[in-house]
Amino acid sequence: MSVHSRPPLLDLDPAVVATARHLAAKAAAPVVEIARSHTTVSVERATLRLAGITGADSTHRAGDVPWVNRVVDTVAEHCGLQDGVCGPVFHALAEHNLGSLTELAEATAAGQVTYRVPTGKDATRAAKASRAAVAKGLRTVDRNRAQRDKLVAKLGDPPRRPWIYLIVATGDIDEDVVQAANAARAGADIIAVIRSTGQSLLDYVPEGATHHGFAGTYATQENFRIMRAAMDEVSREVGRYVRVTNYASGLCMPEIAVLAGLQRLDMMLNDSMYGILFRDINPIRTFVDQRFSRQVHARAGIIINTGEDNYLTTADAVDAAHTVTVSQLLNEHFAHEAGLPDELLGLGHAFEINPKVPESFRLELAHALLARELFPDAPLKWMPPTKHMTGDVFNGYLLDGFFNLAGALTGQSILLVGMMTEAVVTPFLSDRDLALANVRYVLEAAGNLAEDFRPAPDGLIVKRAHQVLGEAVDLLGRVVDDGLLNAIAEGTFGLMKRPPDQGKGVAGVIAKGEGYRNPATDLLDEGATK
Amino acid sequence: MTSSDTQAPGSSEKRYVRPYGDTSGDGMVQTSFTLPVPHGPRAEGAALLLAAKMGLEPAMVVHSNPIGPDFTFFVVYGSAKHIIDLTEVEVVEREYPLLPPSEVNTVIKRALRRKLVVVGACIGTDAHTVGIDAILNIKGFAGEKGLEYYRELRVVNLGAQVSVPDLVKRARAEKADAVLVSQVVTQRDAHILNTQEMSAAFREAMGGRRPLLIAGGPRFDPRMAGDLGVDRVFSRGTTPGEVASYLVHAINQRKEQPA
Numbered sequence: 128m129s130v131h132s133r134p135p136l137l138d139l140d141p142a143v144v145a146t147a148r149h150l151a152a153k154a155a156a157p158v159v160e161i162a163r164s165h166t167t168v169s170v171e172r173a174t175l176r177l178a179g180i181t182g183a184d185s186t187h188r189a190g191d192v193p194w195v196n197r198v199v200d201t202v203a204e205h206c207g208l209q210d211g212v213c214g215p216v217f218h219a220l221a222e223h224n225l226g227s228l229t230e231l232a233e234a235t236a237a238g239q240v241t242y243r244v245p246t247g248k249d250a251t252r253a254a255k256a257s258r259a260a261v262a263k264g265l266r267t268v269d270r271n272r273a274q275r276d277k278l279v280a281k282l283g284d285p286p287r288r289p290w291i292y293l294i295v296a297t298g299d300i301d302e303d304v305v306q307a308a309n310a311a312r313a314g315a316d317i318i319a320v321i322r323s324t325g326q327s328l329l330d331y332v333p334e335g336a337t338h339h340g341f342a343g344t345y346a347t348q349e350n351f352r353i354m355r356a357a358m359d360e361v362s363r364e365v366g367r368y369v370r371v372t373n374y375a376s377g378l379c380m381p382e383i384a385v386l387a388g389l390q391r392l393d394m395m396l397n398d399s400m401y402g403i404l405f406r407d408i409n410p411i412r413t414f415v416d417q418r419f420s421r422q423v424h425a426r427a428g429i430i431i432n433t434g435e436d437n438y439l440t441t442a443d444a445v446d447a448a449h450t451v452t453v454s455q456l457l458n459e460h461f462a463h464e465a466g467l468p469d470e471l472l473g474l475g476h477a478f479e480i481n482p483k484v485p486e487s488f489r490l491e492l493a494h495a496l497l498a499r500e501l502f503p504d505a506p507l508k509w510m511p512p513t514k515h516m517t518g519d520v521f522n523g524y525l526l527d528g529f530f531n532l533a534g535a536l537t538g539q540s541i542l543l544v545g546m547m548t549e550a551v552v553t554p555f556l557s558d559r560d561l562a563l564a565n566v567r568y569v570l571e572a573a574g575n576l577a578e579d580f581r582p583a584p585d586g587l588i589v590k591r592a593h594q595v596l597g598e599a600v601d602l603l604g605r606v607v608d609d610g611l612l613n614a615i616a617e618g619t620f621g622l623m624k625r626p627p628d629q630g631k632g633v634a635g636v637i638a639k640g641e642g643y644r645n646p647a648t649d650l651l652d653e654g655a656t657k
Numbered sequence: 658m659t660s661s662d663t664q665a666p667g668s669s670e671k672r673y674v675r676p677y678g679d680t681s682g683d684g685m686v687q688t689s690f691t692l693p694v695p696h697g698p699r700a701e702g703a704a705l706l707l708a709a710k711m712g713l714e715p716a717m718v719v720h721s722n723p724i725g726p727d728f729t730f731f732v733v734y735g736s737a738k739h740i741i742d743l744t745e746v747e748v749v750e751r752e753y754p755l756l757p758p759s760e761v762n763t764v765i766k767r768a769l770r771r772k773l774v775v776v777g778a779c780i781g782t783d784a785h786t787v788g789i790d791a792i793l794n795i796k797g798f799a800g801e802k803g804l805e806y807y808r809e810l811r812v813v814n815l816g817a818q819v820s821v822p823d824l825v826k827r828a829r830a831e832k833a834d835a836v837l838v839s840q841v842v843t844q845r846d847a848h849i850l851n852t853q854e855m856s857a858a859f860r861e862a863m864g865g866r867r868p869l870l871i872a873g874g875p876r877f878d879p880r881m882a883g884d885l886g887v888d889r890v891f892s893r894g895t896t897p898g899e900v901a902s903y904l905v906h907a908i909n910q911r912k913e914q915p916a
Contacts, residue, residue: 309725324798325787341787405796407805407814441795441806513800549800557691557730623795623805631816 150603151456168635171212173381177264194232205242209640213257218245268388289542296321298340319372327377351390384420388427398434409630421465436477436510449598469504477510493591495537511545523547531569696723753906765809778819785841856886
């Protein structure tokens, strides 16, 4: 899938590039250590989902509470989570002689189960049983991956790069399906279903098919299944495999990654720092959840999309260009560490320079080329203008055309289709159609222009790219000196200050004890199926 | 028609106007829309009929194309027959101007010479933080960044299910200039009772030195501020920029008339 056989145009100094990667690894190392030595309620819930718990307690006074939440909360209350949830859960399952985890969950809700950390033979038995259960879930993920490969082989990938990525966001999964099918027929290769506003701050994953989201549709296992099934049908109709995307972010990042793997989603938004910076989620919680979710994505063959575009919506796209590069390098390191290869690494960046800035298009080309050449084998995700879309839809259409041209010219891999109605209304059917026509025109008229594109060696584009890389190396040096967590606390990225001991979900972070066991991380680390 | 009929009172501006295409009074407008009708002569006829009902006569469908098998997109030009009497125009004045973030920051800096402290919370049993987060989180709402984005605002978001005594305590400790409470749940008028309890607690604890009190939620009526004992009520669809602009307006007013 890495078909970016482009000759390098920027003449980047390999020594500087190596320094940048070395510094990123050094900056990330203490955080990786923290991620390995902690668990979270969501990691434990994700593990139970792999072990086969589904459904929710519909009799709870607070509304539907997923069974995984009931069980993990009860285990935390009875004996803590420092040893992992699996020992107490599978010991209780054997002790009470129950047939399934769902029965155990029901008994838990009824107050009939007292959880404790098993020892000796009991511990060995629980470990064996939990490993077998979680392995079964992972084998479903493996089968889905094989099924995707089979369908891609049979139906084919999109005929060209970049792949065209389009968003639907009606709030009702059934309407989403209609819009997504139309978009795929009109040329979209990837359908993303935006989540309901605020889902990232829910500490549980809602259940079932949903029809009443706010500015988006809830990510649920059933909604994932419905969309994937509908796009399988459309894939056969249009004769190419249409990919489905959702969001493994927020407080339930690991669980949503698991549900994506179980329902054969193809791409997931999954940034290492987005939740910290833009949602005020506790930094430790985010890094722990992120590592687990990336291990799951690696196993499932899911392409992750990182969220660097967001920095440029808060900070200035010229002044802060190097923070995007720094974040890409950190995301790359965290992803590699969690087992994701380059071809699953959809690093993000965006066309967000103020169009009133002189030479803004050349600067965009410089930034986009820099990302392309720093990460030659990654399926880069190129995000359209949002900040400078004003409601003047005619101007917006022109700007989106330039964005498409920059994407084609610099060999971007995944192109998120810009809407001229950005910041005005949710796109009309016709807005989406016009946006796709814009992309088609540019790709057909200039899709191979990259072949003729040679920026002058001492021209503005090359100089600017070198400057941004230099600033990124300087910033990485400072991050290494300060520590990444301190840098985040001081507002280095996206201007937000986020101290490591604060933020949402901090109560759900637990230091692993000596006896911590998690069959999911064991199986993921080993790449084992049993 | 006398000249006083055609002129807006007290100005040399015309009183009656029509859209301007390329000639005065031609009434020309351009519009686009989609009809759920398959592409073809019937769809085009339907588009012209709609244009006529919209007051465009004569109208021309200058472009149409199918969107899938069931829809057609149109671009229509036509002359609007409607005439606008400028004396009928009503401009609703907001009592405060909407300011961009940079100006909000400048005004705060000038007025306070320190950061303006905003404490936000969902009070009572309400766990719906969507509203308060949309206003406070940097992620924001409707394309506008939340209050955290403003350099001169210090935002303390206490999150969900904060008790009124805790809120008063934290507001005092943080030296809050403004307290934002969000209420989504309206069962048995919980949003009204909770907000009244909150404002009473602030009056009792701090009297005239209490912070600005702002309540927000989809079911609030902006005219209820007095009944609720708060300074301002924001309803459905409020954006962070409106709240920020109100904050600087209110802080400036308070400075001018100390309580």
